[in-house]
Amino acid sequence: MSRKFALIAAAFAFLALPSWTAFGQQPPAREITRVSGDVYRFRNLFHFSVFMVTPAGIIVGDPINPEAAQWLKEELAKRFSRPVKYLIYSHDHDDHISGGQVFADTALVVAHENAKAAILGEKRPTATPQIVFSDRLNIELGGKEVQLIHLGKNHSDNMIVLLFPAERVLFAVDFIAIETLPYQDFPDAYVEDWIESLKRVEALDFDTLVLGHGMSTGRKDHVALFRRYLEELRDQVLRYAREKKSLEEIKALVKMEKYSSWGQYKEFLPLNIEGMFRHVQLHRRANP
Numbered sequence: 001m002s003r004k005f006a007l008i009a010a011a012f013a014f015l016a017l018p019s020w021t022a023f024g025q026q027p028p029a030r031e032i033t034r035v036s037g038d039v040y041r042f043r044n045l046f047h048f049s050v051f052m053v054t055p056a057g058i059i060v061g062d063p064i065n066p067e068a069a070q071w072l073k074e075e076l077a078k079r080f081s082r083p084v085k086y087l088i089y090s091h092d093h094d095d096h097i098s099g100g101q102v103f104a105d106t107a108l109v110v111a112h113e114n115a116k117a118a119i120l121g122e123k124r125p126t127a128t129p130q131i132v133f134s135d136r137l138n139i140e141l142g143g144k145e146v147q148l149i150h151l152g153k154n155h156s157d158n159m160i161v162l163l164f165p166a167e168r169v170l171f172a173v174d175f176i177a178i179e180t181l182p183y184q185d186f187p188d189a190y191v192e193d194w195i196e197s198l199k200r201v202e203a204l205d206f207d208t209l210v211l212g213h214g215m216s217t218g219r220k221d222h223v224a225l226f227r228r229y230l231e232e233l234r235d236q237v238l239r240y241a242r243e244k245k246s247l248e249e250i251k252a253l254v255k256m257e258k259y260s261s262w263g264q265y266k267e268f269l270p271l272n273i274e275g276m277f278r279h280v281q282l283h284r285r286a287n288p
C-alpha cells in the first residue's frame with residue numbers, strides 16, 4: 001500500500017469510528033451511529049444491533065436486553081417520531097434477543113422457524129416470534145427492503161443474516177468475527193455447516209459488514225479470512241487426530257501463528273482447539 005493511500009485509508013477508518021475514540025475516552029454504554037443511508041448501528045456495551053428507518057416506520061434487529069431495548073425505543077421516538085413495525089431476531093441466544101417485549105406494542109416479531117422452537121423450549125425472556133420462515137423472507141416497508149436469509153447451520157441452527165440491499169450492508173451475529181478468533185470452544189455450533197454458510201455469505205452482494213460484536217465495521221473480505229481460519233484449524237486438528245495424537249499433544253502441535261495479531265488469540269486458541277477436536281472426533285471413525 002502506498003503511503004498516500006495508507007493515509008487516506010487511515011482517515012476513512014477514523015471517520016468510520018465514533019467520535020469518542022479520537023480522544024482516548026471511554027465509550028458510552030449505549031450509542032447509535034449511522035452505517036449507511038437509512039441503516040444505523042445500535043450498541044449496548046459489547047453487543048451491537050441494527051435498525052433501518054423508513055417513512056412508514058422502523059425495522060429493528062436484535063433488542064439485546066430489556067434495558068437496552070427501552071433505551072433504543074425512547075431514542076427512536078425522540079429522533080424519528082415513528083413506530084417500530086418489525087423486530088427481527090438474528091438467532092435464539094438470550095444475550096442478543098432478550099427484551100423483545102419492549103417493542104411488541106407496535107412491532108411484528110420475526111425469526112427463523114428453529115429460533116421460535118428454541119425460544120419457546122428454552123423459555124427465553126423475550127417476545128415470541130409471530131412470523132417465521134425457513135430459507136428467506138423479504139420485508140418491505142415504506143419503499144425500503146430488508147432481506148432475511150438463513151444460510152444453514154453455523155453458530156446455531158437458526159441463524160439469519162439481515163441484508164439491506166440499497167445500503168449494501170450485511171448484519172451478521174456471532175458466526176463471523178473481524179480478525180478475531182471464534183468464541184471459546186464452539187458451543188452450540190455446527191462446524192462443517194458453518195464453513196459452508198460462510199461461503200454463502202461471501203456470495204451475497206454487500207460492501208459493509210456489521211456484526212453483533214466488535215467496535216468497527218468490516219468488509220466482505222473479512223468473511224473469507226475468518227472462513228480460512230476455521231478451515232486451517234479444522235484441517236490441522238483432523239490430521240493430528242488421525243495420527244492418534246491426544247488433545248494435549250494437538251494443542252502443542254497446532255500452528256496458527258499467522259493469526260497471532262487477531263483478537264482473543266491467546267484466550268481462545270486453546271478453547272478453539274478443544275472444540276475442534278471434539279467436533280472432528282464426533283465426525284470420524286478411526287480404525288479399531
Ligand SMILES: [Zn+2]
Pocket residue numbers: 091093155174
Ligand atoms: Zn449466539
